[in-house]
Amino acid sequence: MTLAAGLGLVVAPRLVRADEEDAKRERPQPGDLLVKIGGDPAPLAAKDVPQGGPQILAWPFDPAGKTVRDGSRLNKVLLLRLDPAGFDEATKARAVDGVVAYSAICPHAGCEVSRWLAPVQHLECPCHFSQYDPKAGGAVIGGPAPRPLPALPLKTVDGRLAVARPFTARAGFQQS
Amino acid sequence: MSRYASAAACLAGGLALMLSAAAAAQKALPPLPQPSGPAPVPAILQNYKPVTADELKKPGDGDWPMYRRTYDGWGYSPLAEITPANVGQLKMAWTLETGQVEGHEAPPIVVNGVMFVATPGNQVLAIDAKSGDLLWRYKRPIPEDMLLLHPTSRGVGVYGDKVYFAAADAVLVALDAKTGKEVWKTKVEDYTHGYYMTLSPLIADGKVMVGCSGGELGIRGFVAAFDAETGKPVWKTYTVPAPGEPGSDTWPKGDQWKTGGGSVWIMGNYDPATNLAYWGTGNGGPWMGDQRPGDNLFTASVLALDVATGAIKGYHQYHPNESWDWDEVSPPILVDYRHNGRVIHGLVDVARDGYLWELARVDGGKIAFVAGEPFVKQNVFTSLDPKTGRPHVDPARKPGTGKKADFCPSLWGGKDWPPVAYSPKTRLLYIPANDNLCGTSIGEKVSYSPGERFVGATTTLYIAPGADHIGELQAWNLDTGKKVWSHPFANSQLWGPVLATGGGLVFMGGTNDRYFRAFDAATGKVLWQFRTGSGVIGVPVAFAFDGKEYIAVQSGWGVDSARMQARLNLVRPYQFPDVPQGGSIWVFALE
Structure with missing residues (x-):
């Protein structure tokens, strides 16, 4: 017992740090809230996402461990608020008050999907011009992207946007 | 047996097999045979002779020990069969x-009858150069969250009993040439901040030198040297000076230098007589020069670095305040040539800006301008200063923030990374050019986020009206400064x-x-x-x-x-x- 306690004392601080690193790198988990990247650290509500675009970027935030999951760029979440009347069924089921969430990382070559084409309501990657339809589950509209943008199903917790389920597909891209 | 009976027997037999397989699965499987030791080293590798410094200075006729075979960057083999x-x-x-x-x-690097080939995917292959037998394979995983804009490698370096590989995720790796196992590895920079490597390492003076790509991701470029035996850092010289360092007065007062670009895409060439290495540098970041007013040394330049210390001994900037994405990727080749009746101890670079630059190596590492002329359609420079070579730029052809400009050559330049070759027999310089390509570019404000795209430009590409070709292999006589022949590719x-x-x-x-x-x-x-x-x-x-x-x-x-x-x-x-x-x-x- 003494030995085990002693070991625990020595090892515990390192383990905690490693756990925290892991938690920062871990993909969004159910119950995570969302905080704006480079903005107010308060978790976001639907009304904080501009109606009609453009998208804003957020990190998942684990409220239990108070951890912002900013340890991997593959955790970047793109939030967009549109009229849900135009959503397909799957997108409606994942949205909260017209807010949809997707991986911000293009599955082609890994650039950030940073452009919003307002007239056609498409998301566009600036690197190789892949376009996605956020109203149809992130479907590929054009360009070299091999698959849709992974979606992040949302729910509401105490009036805040929260993650309902993990990404619908692996976030990121195939390294050659 | 009827057909049906035979089918039933088959089914029953199959079922029995499945059942027995299921029963077997519940029992512990016998252990797999384990190899009794490391894989045997093939004879050709057992006999691998360490590569000496002298062999790098003067390779055997049948060897190709570095990116361009020789330190002067010629890409020339004397073989004549x-x-x-x-x-x-x-x-x-x-x-x-x-x-x-x-x-x-990457070039297949060949020494001692062994071929070492770097490929995309952080892979190095060792092959029996004569038979094509694969001797070993090294593979290093690429981090899944890495933004690798140029998934390629331009080759390995060899020295002693090691093979040196600049891995994409900005880690320099030394492999045992005989086994392909890691001997040491050293982090060169942080890939999560946009640094990645595409170049072949330059090995000279007991050091391994590399630089980083990432000019599109807000990096500050550099060349760094590591001890070839241990991997310990020896020196690091930034291509963008910090405030107070020489050249810093060509940058604005703000923080632009921290993300100023100046990538190093390609291995430098080397002059053993002076222990100087010549490195080409990339464009400034972000792309629009009006967001970083000034000449922005040492972007779009050639730098002469003292290999012993990393000190900058000389430079020539091809075009100041870069705004076209014309990284001057390739270093100049080291070659003596005639100009107006004089023999010039020279440097010659075929640049992305569409000019063929004739320069001179002068005392102490300084680089002097000799001459420059376009080798493809170029409508941005109206003339060159006859003394310094500084181009006069047509302002209408220079894009800016919110200002669209139309220019030739395109952002990929008259010649991008593919290296030229020079033959001392014909005294011709062979240029893989892209002619008749033009484009537009317009800048926008961009904010920096670590490891993300930091470009701030929207571009197009078009073919010049009336063009009868795009690609063109050109041969230039360096002594006359004239194009001798060319082979066009129409489509x-x-x-x-x-x-x-x-x-x-x-x-x-x-x-x-x-x-x-x-x-x-x-x-x-x-x-x-x-x-x-x-x-x-x-x-x-x-x-x-x-x-x-x-x-x-x-x-x-x-x-x-x-x-x-x-x-x-x-x-x-x-x-x-x-x-x-x-x-x-x-x-x-x-x-």
């Missing part, structure tokens, strides 16, 4: 798949590194029809061509084994060649079809 008279009989000796997609740009861009041989041949691929070709070095006539499975954008080499000459090259279309193809297909739909990806090594010889 294959000639214009017999090259028509050239046959494939062997081929080997790399198992990777994307751009296969293809050109991304082909060039090899010149003592047999009087020039080898090059680089076109979207997947051919690898041999040209008469004196006349430019195509004498032989061979179609591979993908486009050939690898650096071709010549080597010899048992006195027999071989030509080797990687096939594997990707990166910029593929991106330009996609853009060209927008300009002329269906005329630039998809070129399949997939890498392979090809070796040719006379029968």
